[in-house]
Amino acid sequence: MKTKIAVIGASGFVGSSFVEYAQSIDELEITPFIHRAGSAARLARSGIELKTLDVLDKQAVAKALASFDAVVNCSRGGSQVMLYGLDNILHACQQGQPKRFVHISSVAVYGDPPNPESVDELAPANPLPGSYGDIKLKQDQKVRKAAAQGLRSVVLCPPNITGPYSGYVTDVLSSIEAGTFRLLDGGRYEVNTIDVRNLAEAILCALRTDSISGERYFICEDEPFTWADLCRELAPLCRKGIPVPAMPVEEFELLVQPGVATANGRSASALKHLVSDEVRAALRQNQRLAGLEKAFRHGIALMGKPIETRLQRAVVGPIRVPKVAPAPALGVALISQQLRKVKHSSARARSNLGYTQKYSVRQSFEDFRSWYECFLDAGSSEWSLLVPR
């Protein structure tokens, strides 16, 4: 008798990969649930039957999931889908047959940048309110509550997901070729990655193991891997942008954070504002103030042009000319990921779920390169025509 598994959000990267992986396992009967046809082409190529499900339709979810043994939730969307949709899914599992629930979370629950203590999952999770990590944390809390009520659940926390078809790695590659990426401090900081096939294996372990109670597990590759290593792995695919320019962290932080005014700076700034054309025009609306301003200006003029100029310069300051040089816009969001600096560990997943990492980081990127060259026709004579310009 096969174990019947429902995969919600099956058309996404993780969902599709898990469905393809699990289909090869005889003991499992996989049913993929998708929301929209536009994203399901990868699964459709196999001829696998797809079912449509709107997770916001509580009744439809309950009916759809009633007869499965386990549910894997890979769904993503806006906050409504992620929160109310998950409520409906958990409710369906609790009311119906499903005895096991695996939820895909994210290391983002620990914040961005993450809590420095979050080498393991027991560190406090403090994402920014309203952020993606905050929504994922709320999801985790819902799953934990359902576990406390008897639904055997586990939460898997991957970082950026790599491997064949990885949109993340494709984006990094595009950023390198476009010249918008920089290696901070020479790229020496650790980067957390997980090959999608390792994550699929982790899902399988979570479905099989008995020791699950709503806990969260990091699923990350444990071997040392820096941002410089990542760029080296992608270099053979880059038509330009290599070597990736380096940038000191301090220079990058100045770019992304607003400047802090000094006390003197604040006073000068206030005075400049007061004598600006806009403020004076507003003050002149008042007849008395207009008269005072006129008298003041007359008095200054009587002192002579040189003094008037010196007074003006004392308030407004000298003409400032910033340094400029041609430079592409930087991919700040991607570069900022290098500031995370925490290497999460999958030790608890290995000991409690029986998870083993099947693909090394190097193998993952070797397979990505092979896939990319095959799918993007990188061997063709026209490949060079499409170099980013």
Next chain:
Amino acid sequence: MGHVSLTSDEPLRIVLVGAGAIAQVAHMPAILASRTAQLGAVVDADAARARELCDAYGIDVPVFNDIDAVNVPLDAAVVAVPNHLHAPLATRLLRNGLHVLVEKPLAVDQTDARALVALAESLELVLAIGFHTRHSGACRILKHCIESERFGRALRYAHRDGSVGGWSPKSSYNLSKHDAGGGVLVTTGTHFLDRVVWLFGYPEHVEFFDDARVGPESHCIARFETKGPHGQVTGSAVFSKVVSLPESTVVEVEEGVLLMPRDVDDYIEFIPGGTNDIRYRIGRDSSVPDPRNCYQRQLEDFVDACRVGRPPFVSGNDGLQVVRLVEDLYACRQPLDWHRFAVGTSTP
């Protein structure tokens, strides 16, 4: 239904057949925005959906669930239904005496496509195909540059177009090889295939690789060789629903590279050979701005063709050539070796 002679300046009376996603976002607004066309009726197998579409735009026209039930005077039809229904519905509409603008592809096989073209010719009715991007300034300018050899002869070209997700028809017909007439080559690639034939001529030799197993392909690579009046031109295209590929067309010419960033824009760029930081932007005459999008331009070209009795800019024959090219590509299909990367089959 029947139509009145198109001698007056009154707007062309159009029935919109199909009330799905493309009708909602493209054809309905094009008809409503045009001064030369007027919506006469909407037909959809689900009449309630047709009524919803009209309500969304605040339009009060009759709706029907079958074209044979339409009982208002009409001149032409716009057909926006799943691909496998294009030919049968267009045939019925032509036989009812209406000019037809049908969404691409013209049909899912050459037999039906040829029959449609022949029928339209015999009835002296306009048959136009919905390759709307050809109406962009960018495409017309690119055509001019290649034909005139303004920057030298065309040598090679490359095109990429991929989106993970994106267009999601309400009927989900894109997930059925039968209903769509193929996979991503048909749903995404036919606009470019039309341009290949239009710009360079029908290819003498093609190659095709895709990732289909049982269902429709989600990713494919097509290669072309054309021996035209200007010499041999080779090209390749990648269409994908699994890799995000910003749309881009590049044509290498003797003096540099012509770049068309998006096929719906009204300009292209020329980058002279040997330079990295100089590019010329070649656009339409900006003294006469044209705010119409490509769907409206397509519709108004169709209306004008109906009025004056000329072939539309994208004719039934053009649609037939694309159906033929799709069949030629599928006929020489080779599998992309994606199984190597499938989860569980690589050797770690």
